[in-house]
């Protein structure tokens with residue numbers, strides 16, 4: 001497996017700003033290519049997907065959300081068909097901001113996951129406990145409930161996907177989990193995946209997200225801790241995110 005690094009821009013960047021970012025990113029990658037050693041994914045807002053997809057070098061394109069129907073009377077929503085035409089490969093499902101701010105629940109997230117798999121996308125299923133759940137010692141229970149809500153009851157391995165462990169209390173706070181805590185949660189997720197799908201799931205990247213920066217990324221992206229990182233605020237400048245990816249690669253190689 002190679003490390004997986006996602007840049008979730010969230011609700012940031014106009015089309016003009018996105019173009020500037022990609023121009024800078026491309027020049028960094030052309031100067032010192034990342035090669036095939038890492039899977040890097042940019043998740044711009046919907047409005048910038050086309051502009052980013054047309055220009056991007058050395059990274060894949062991801063979308064932050066999707067509606068689980070191909071077309072219809074769903075005002076304001078974006079379908080898998082629309083994303084496919086733009087060259088999107090990855091789509092986030094169940095990011096904590098969609099669960100907690102937009103009120104999305106497991107049954108709806110499951111429909112998104114299924115619609116994406118059916119159309120050949122790679123869903124990135126995000127799971128994670130709140131601070132309160134953590135204090136109550138319910139982390140494992142919450143992770144298993146969220147995993148089971150989307151993946152449970154399946155006979156067969158659904159196809160390629162990624163799992164992102166993002167403790168809600170670590171997102172955007174500047175206080176990441178410790179690598180030890182992240183490793184423990186990632187291991188629990190791995191055990192669940194193996195139990196449900198057997199060896200087929202052993203190639204599923206399980207990554208960490210929550211206040212990852214270029215300095216701490218090396219603690220998280222290591223064999224035995226996690227297979228990568230989903231990055232928010234420190235992905236908003238091309239130079240910073242590129243440095244973060246470089247540092248992650250170095251840590252991964254060290255093992």
Ligand SMILES: O=C[C@H](O)COP(=O)(O)O
Nearest residue numbers: 008171172210211232233
């Ligand atoms: O999707 C990314 C996560 O929500 C992490 O965001 P953050 O790096 O700003 O904490």
